[in-house]
Amino acid sequence: MALWITTDRVELTKNATEEDLQIVIRAVYRQVLSNAHILESERLTTAESMLRNGDITVRGFVRAVGLSDLYRRLFFETSSPYRFVELNFKHFLGRAPQDQGEVSEHVRRYNEQGYEAEINSYIDSPEYLQRFGENVVPYMVGSQSQVGLRNVVFNRTFALVRGFAADTVGKDAKLISDIGIDLPTKIVPPARGSGAYSNTGKRFRITASKSSMNTRRSITTTEVGYSQLSRTIQNIQRGGGKIISVKEVA
Numbered sequence: 001m002a003l004w005i006t007t008d009r010v011e012l013t014k015n016a017t018e019e020d021l022q023i024v025i026r027a028v029y030r031q032v033l034s035n036a037h038i039l040e041s042e043r044l045t046t047a048e049s050m051l052r053n054g055d056i057t058v059r060g061f062v063r064a065v066g067l068s069d070l071y072r073r074l075f076f077e078t079s080s081p082y083r084f085v086e087l088n089f090k091h092f093l094g095r096a097p098q099d100q101g102e103v104s105e106h107v108r109r110y111n112e113q114g115y116e117a118e119i120n121s122y123i124d125s126p127e128y129l130q131r132f133g134e135n136v137v138p139y140m141v142g143s144q145s146q147v148g149l150r151n152v153v154f155n156r157t158f159a160l161v162r163g164f165a166a167d168t169v170g171k172d173a174k175l176i177s178d179i180g181i182d183l184p185t186k187i188v189p190p191a192r193g194s195g196a197y198s199n200t201g202k203r204f205r206i207t208a209s210k211s212s213m214n215t216r217r218s219i220t221t222t223e224v225g226y227s228q229l230s231r232t233i234q235n236i237q238r239g240g241g242k243i244i245s246v247k248e249v250a
Contacts, residue, residue, distance in 0.1 A: 010137040012058050021052055027137040028058065032065045032091045033074060042070050057134040059123060066092065066119040076115065081107045082234060092122035094131070094141040104237075206232060210241040219244070 010027040012020070025048055029038060047064035050056045056064070065071055066088075075087050085106045089097045097103050110118040122128060132138050206222045220241075224232050233243060 009139060012135045012137075018052075024058060024137060025051070025061070027139075028061055028065060031094075031138050032062060032071065034087070034091065036074055038070065044068055044070075058137055059128075059132070059134045062092065062138060063120065063123045066123065067116060071119075072115065080234070081110065084110075088118070088122055090140075092119075092138055093125070093127060094138050206236070207244040208236045208241040209244055210236075210239065 010024055012024045016024070029043075044061075044064055047056065047061055050064075051058070051061045075091075076084050079087065082103060085103050086097065088106065089095060089102075097106075106118060106121065109121055128138070131141065203223055203225050206224065207219065208222075209219050222232060236243060
């Protein structure tokens with residue numbers, strides 16, 4: 001195996017040396033684990049050996065990392081369902097989710113089919129296979145124009161990898177407000193010395209509908225500040241509600 005590498009792309013092909021293999025392994029850990037520091041004892045030595053012996057491809061190694069207890073502990077056990085899905089898109093497809101439909105599909109898949117099915121759905125997707133194939137390490141591609149994806153994915157992916165969403169610490173989803181009501185995501189430069197940024201003091205009116213026990217739908221209206229917008233939308237959707245509109249009121 002030989003090694004093909006550019007700024008973002010690392011590919012394992014024929015006649016690779018052990019040094020080449022270690023570059024690939026480190027690239028997978030860096031991408032899939034968000035550059036988290038891992039101890040030597042936390043490395044997936046069995047999966048690494050299988051990759052070295054040709055028993056699995058790079059895609060198989062990515063799958064092993066995604067299904068590992070380490071990935072579950074770092075990103076599933078510490079995150080809300082929406083944040084977990086955001087991170088999965090980032091780690092395995094190299095982009096942000098493009099709309100609420102994608103997020104809801106994956107949350108539903110996890111709830112109905114479980115953790116393993118959720119992780120495999122990215123790695124077995126036509127998008128993954130077309131973009132990375134069997135031996136390219138996933139990398140952030142959402143900053144490039146992608147056929148079949150909306151342009152807003154560029155901004156959302158940019159937000160996930162820099163500025164307020166540069167790290168993976170935190171339970172709450174970063175894009176839920178924009179995705180939930182299909183707003184464009186602003187590209188915000190990172191604050192000096194910090195990954196956080198402040199937003200406006202504007203208020204928003206959320207109109208939502210929900211089915212009752214007698215199958216009638218009730219309409220509710222709630223006014224919240226920007227800081228409560230994400231959590232309020234998430235709570236409505238968790239409760240089976242559907243967002244009708246979100247309008248700025250101040």
